[in-house]
Amino acid sequence: MRELDINNTIEIIDKVLLPKSNYENKEIFPFVKFNSYCKTCNQINTIIIRPFETGHALSNLFVKNILSKELILKHGVAKKAAKWQSHLGELILFNVPALYTFNKCGNCNQLFLLVFGIGEVQPGRMVCQISGLWRVKEKK
Numbered sequence: 094m095r096e097l098d099i100n101n102t103i104e105i106i107d108k109v110l111l112p113k114s115n116y117e118n119k120e121i122f123p124f125v126k127f128n129s130y131c132k133t134c135n136q137i138n139t140i141i142i143r144p145f146e147t148g149h150a151l152s153n154l155f156v157k158n159i160l161s162k163e164l165i166l167k168h169g170v171a172k173k174a175a176k177w178q179s180h181l182g183e184l185i186l187f188n189v190p191a192l193y194t195f196n197k198c199g200n201c202n203q204l205f206l207l208v209f210g211i212g213e214v215q216p217g218r219m220v221c222q223i224s225g226l227w228r229v230k231e232k233k
């Protein structure tokens with residue numbers, strides 16, 4: 094899939110089923126790689142997450158009005174951080190900061206929102222948890 098920047102408001106269509114949502118240590122470096130099936134055109138796309146390189150802070154989504162906080166919580170994209178987790182940002186995943194990217198299907202240009210969290214949950218234990226991949230469209 095091609096990664097791209099989206100600055101318009103989006104609408105969530107549905108969630109895409111992924112083969113696996115939890116990657117640890119060796120599976121993360123040099124990158125997390127998995128395939129996903131485009132429900133719009135049936136093409137298989139490859140998604141790559143490079144730790145500490147791929148992704149933007151999830152707060153961009155509501156700060157830039159791309160997706161409201163209410164919809165983020167409603168669709169289970171991320172959770173509200175508890176007070177003691179506030180250093181991780183307002184919205185989190187599994188005790189690590191939430192990040193997102195937009196990707197387009199290489200065949201039909203269907204837009205997808207990928208949300209994941211990456212970080213060290215215990216000393217020496219790095220995890221990459223994928224919250225989900227959503228089929229989305231830009232509101233015109």
Ligand SMILES: [Zn+2]
Nearest residue numbers: 131134198201
């Ligand atoms: Zn497609």
